[in-house]
Amino acid sequence: MILQFQKGDIVRHLGLLDLQRTMQRALRRSGLPIAYSKGFSPHIVMSFASALSSGIPGDAELLDVGLTDETTEEACLTAMNRVLPPSLAVSRVRLVDDRYPKLGAALQQAQYRITLRGGGTKAVAGAIDGFLAQQEIMALRKTKKSETMVNIRLMIHELTAAYDETQDCAVLTARVSFVEAATLKPELLMESLCAFAGAQPERCEIRRTALLGLVDGKPVPLIDL
Amino acid sequence: MLKEKIDGLLDRVQKPARYMGGEMNCVLKDPDSVAIRYVFAFPDVYEVGMSHLGSRILYDIINKREDALCERVFMPWVDMADLMRSEDVPLFSLETRTPVGDFDMLGITLQYEMSYTNILEILNLARIPMHSEDRTWDHPIVIAGGPCAFNPEPLHHFIDAFSIGDGEISTLETIDVVKACKAEGVSRQECLRRLSKLRGVYVPSLYEATYHEDGTLASFEPTEEGVPRTVVKNMVADLDKAEYPESIIVPFMEIVHDRINIEVLRGCTRGCRFCQAGMIYRPVRERSVEHLLDLAQKLVDETGYEEITLSSLSTGDYTCLPQLAHELMEKFAEKRIALSLPSLRLDSQLKETLEETQKVRKTSLTYAMEAGTQRLRDVINKGITEEDLISSVTDAFAGGWSSVKLYFMFGLPTETTEDLDGIADLAGKVVRQYFATPKNLRAKGLRVNCSASCFVPKPFTPFQWEPQDTIEQFTEKQKHLCQIMRIKGVEFNWHEPHVSFLEACFARGDRKMADVLEAAWRLGCRFDGWSDQFSFEKWMQAFEQCGVDPAFYANRRREKDELLPWAFIDAGVTQAYLWRERERAMQAQVTPDCRKGCQGCGLKRFEGACEGR
Numbered sequence: 001m002i003l004q005f006q007k008g009d010i011v012r013h014l015g016l017l018d019l020q021r022t023m024q025r026a027l028r029r030s031g032l033p034i035a036y037s038k039g040f041s042p043h044i045v046m047s048f049a050s051a052l053s054s055g056i057p058g059d060a061e062l063l064d065v066g067l068t069d070e071t072t073e074e075a076c077l078t079a080m081n082r083v084l085p086p087s088l089a090v091s092r093v094r095l096v097d098d099r100y101p102k103l104g105a106a107l108q109q110a111q112y113r114i115t116l117r118g119g120g121t122k123a124v125a126g127a128i129d130g131f132l133a134q135q136e137i138m139a140l141r142k143t144k145k146s147e148t149m150v151n152i153r154l155m156i157h158e159l160t161a162a163y164d165e166t167q168d169c170a171v172l173t174a175r176v177s178f179v180e181a182a183t184l185k186p187e188l189l190m191e192s193l194c195a196f197a198g199a200q201p202e203r204c205e206i207r208r209t210a211l212l213g214l215v216d217g218k219p220v221p222l223i224d225l
Numbered sequence: 226m227l228k229e230k231i232d233g234l235l236d237r238v239q240k241p242a243r244y245m246g247g248e249m250n251c252v253l254k255d256p257d258s259v260a261i262r263y264v265f266a267f268p269d270v271y272e273v274g275m276s277h278l279g280s281r282i283l284y285d286i287i288n289k290r291e292d293a294l295c296e297r298v299f300m301p302w303v304d305m306a307d308l309m310r311s312e313d314v315p316l317f318s319l320e321t322r323t324p325v326g327d328f329d330m331l332g333i334t335l336q337y338e339m340s341y342t343n344i345l346e347i348l349n350l351a352r353i354p355m356h357s358e359d360r361t362w363d364h365p366i367v368i369a370g371g372p373c374a375f376n377p378e379p380l381h382h383f384i385d386a387f388s389i390g391d392g393e394i395s396t397l398e399t400i401d402v403v404k405a406c407k408a409e410g411v412s413r414q415e416c417l418r419r420l421s422k423l424r425g426v427y428v429p430s431l432y433e434a435t436y437h438e439d440g441t442l443a444s445f446e447p448t449e450e451g452v453p454r455t456v457v458k459n460m461v462a463d464l465d466k467a468e469y470p471e472s473i474i475v476p477f478m479e480i481v482h483d484r485i486n487i488e489v490l491r492g493c494t495r496g497c498r499f500c501q502a503g504m505i506y507r508p509v510r511e512r513s514v515e516h517l518l519d520l521a522q523k524l525v526d527e528t529g530y531e532e533i534t535l536s537s538l539s540t541g542d543y544t545c546l547p548q549l550a551h552e553l554m555e556k557f558a559e560k561r562i563a564l565s566l567p568s569l570r571l572d573s574q575l576k577e578t579l580e581e582t583q584k585v586r587k588t589s590l591t592y593a594m595e596a597g598t599q600r601l602r603d604v605i606n607k608g609i610t611e612e613d614l615i616s617s618v619t620d621a622f623a624g625g626w627s628s629v630k631l632y633f634m635f636g637l638p639t640e641t642t643e644d645l646d647g648i649a650d651l652a653g654k655v656v657r658q659y660f661a662t663p664k665n666l667r668a669k670g671l672r673v674n675c676s677a678s679c680f681v682p683k684p685f686t687p688f689q690w691e692p693q694d695t696i697e698q699f700t701e702k703q704k705h706l707c708q709i710m711r712i713k714g715v716e717f718n719w720h721e722p723h724v725s726f727l728e729a730c731f732a733r734g735d736r737k738m739a740d741v742l743e744a745a746w747r748l749g750c751r752f753d754g755w756s757d758q759f760s761f762e763k764w765m766q767a768f769e770q771c772g773v774d775p776a777f778y779a780n781r782r783r784e785k786d787e788l789l790p791w792a793f794i795d796a797g798v799t800q801a802y803l804w805r806e807r808e809r810a811m812q813a814q815v816t817p818d819c820r821k822g823c824q825g826c827g828l829k830r831f832e833g834a835c836e837g838r
């Protein structure tokens with residue numbers, strides 16, 4: 001089954017290990033027919049579509065869990081929400097069979113909502129069109145192994161802003177590449193954008209809103225492939 | 226406003242999950258729906274405090290009341306504590322992020338002496354006046370309990386009331402009194418007076434201590450009519466009737482004991498003469514197998530934990546342990562739940578059970594030998610022999626275990642070099658036993674972990690009159706041990722004597738130690754139990770500022786007739802019994818486990834204790 005759950009604001013600091021442990025224990029409490037791995041120390045067969053870094057909340061995170069028996073989507077939804085704290089509530093369950101693509105492998109893009117407030121917010125929001133009009137946006141992409149300059153323009157698929165004058169607040173929607181060789185972190189995107197705008201908002205809150213695959217070149221939520 | 230500010234701090238600290246709250250099974254109540262808001266503080270970091278069983282029991286008991294709520298707070302790590310000061314954020318509860326100072330009652334658990342500076346830090350971060358006499362009804366009533374409350378004097382100035390002994394009933398009684406006092410509108414002073422009349426409750430401000438010129442205690446008396454001269458510890462006679470949580474909080478972050486913990490029995494009757502817990506938690510009381518199985522089932526369903534620990538001072542002594550272990554394993558085999566049995570006594574008949582446990586996990590075996598020779602083990606009444614150890618490890622090595630832990634103490638009364646050499650001797654014999662095991666049976670990778678800690682004499686033990694070794698003596702012995710412990714296959718660890726020295730000062734301290742504590746905290750001491758935070762220099766400076774000699778507490782032999790600062794507490798075991806045991810110790814005479822015959826320790830004076838013995 002695929003669980004779509006939120007990583008709420010108060011638990012945004014949970015790292016992958018904490019989240020894994022919490023989900024495992026919740027699954028054990030749920031009474032659902034959960035599949036265990038074989039071997040000396042059996043564990044629950046489950047995998048997250050993508051690990052969300054500590055500090056960032058998410059609206060529609062995905063977890064794939066193996067089941068051993070028939071059940072219904074409603075039963076799973078109720079069972080999971082009985083055993084999870086509200087900050088990790090499940091919003092959707094989809095029962096899929098083994099032929100369903102592996103979430104991690106099918107993942108192509110991620111969508112973020114980035115809220116800017118105060119300081120250079122207006123300037124940053126206003127710079128988006130110019131920013132996107134560039135042929136090439138070079139940025140320093142850091143991975144565990146290396147640091148390379150890459151053209152991140154190709155990784156930005158959508159970037160729009162709604163600016164609210166009275167609140168001095170801008171809500172950006174960003175859809176970016178999320179595949180192994182070309183993942184654009186929202187922090188890096190903001191860094192480049194702010195550098196281009198020559199301005200810095202006072203606060204910047206990032207939230208992941210969707211994990212997407214591609215069907216005929218169009219983005220589709222991973223749970224709906 | 227405060228809540229957002231706290232949220233902002235969490236982005237800037239090392240382990241935000243410590244302050245997050247909102248874990249599964251945490252209890253959220255509407256503060257307006259209750260008469261008493263209680264906040265329970267564990268004076269160490271979250272992952273340590275959340276592992277403490279007693280706190281979980283009290284959290285559950287208070288929250289079961291309709292008229293009260295209980296929230297939690299832990300000592301913020303130094304990064305958070307410093308941020309809270311610079312950002313002007315008061316200490317807050319995890320459940321609702323309410324300032325700790327806004328609660329009606331603040332309960333603090335005293336598990337080890339080296340957490341005392343953290344208590345002052347907690348009061349300060351909570352903006353509660355440091356001294357009891359400066360508090361008003363605008364501040365919570367500060368109550369402390371736990372093993373260290375058996376000598377409360379070093380904290381007398383900071384705590385409004387101590388609860389001594391089992392907390393299950395006492396906690397509820399103190400809540401009743403505070404609730405009634407608030408409803409009637411009586412003064413805080415009157416509230417404290419009423420608390421002092423409860424069994425097991427000690428209100429230090431209602432007593433006065435005077436001292437002889439040599440610094441020893443001259444008199445200790447209540448200052449008011451009607452305040453009891455002796456404070457009698459609380460004891461829950463029937464554990465099956467006592468409340469036990471059927472649901473516990475499941476933390477997000479990994480904590481020290483991250484599993485279900487079921488207390489199978491309380492107390493211990495073996496009578497090890499160095500062990501305070503064994504004396505103050507007497508008599509032995511067991512939970513029934515049915516009750517334990519029922520609790521285990523409920524807790525498994527409620528938590529999803531994958532491991533159950535049967536805990537107590539000596540789980541191996543539980544009468545029906547083989548039956549209980551067997552039934553638990555049977556019940557949870559399908560759910561793949563591991564069962565671990567800590568504080569394993571090697572002279573208990575556990576082989577059968579062990580073989581079953583091993584199916585699930587092969588953990589290392591622990592042997593608390595405590596002393597290196599039979600003579601010294603007789604002195605401390607540790608009923609384990611070399612043969613017990615060797616025969617147990619022989620079986621274990623043949624059964625596929627390869628990891629053994631041996632615990633020792635050094636600095637014990639009457640100890641000589643021969644006793645220290647005995648430690649190396651035992652470790653060497655364990656190693657030889659491993660190599661004597663046929664290769665096809667034994668597992669690879671022998672690990673004998675041998676650790677030696679410095680002996681700390683504790684109140685309410687037969688060694689409460691004994692001097693502790695000086696730091697110099699400890700260091701000498703430690704050097705000798707390091708030399709002789711260079712044995713292949715053995716890893717040797719020892720504890721630094723400086724912390725043990727301070728522990729000894731507080732364990733048997735009087736009211737003057739409260740001034741030293743406050744001075745040390747003002748010099749910046751906190752988290753003294755964490756070696757990276759501990760500063761012995763600052764502590765010595767604090768002693769100097771107060772004109773107090775630490776050796777007076779740690780290294781002095783007390784006479785039989787000296788009035789001890791904790792003598793006003795009736796801990797169950799009588800002073801006469803303790804002295805008798807001391808005399809036997811000096812003659813290396815053992816005293817058998819009192820389940821084989823009552824030794825007249827004094828507990829029989831308590832209702833419902835030791836029936837049929």
Ligand code: SF4
Nearest residue numbers: 819823824826829835
């Ligand atoms: S009164 Fe007797 S039986 Fe009871 S704990 Fe003391 S020595 Fe043991």
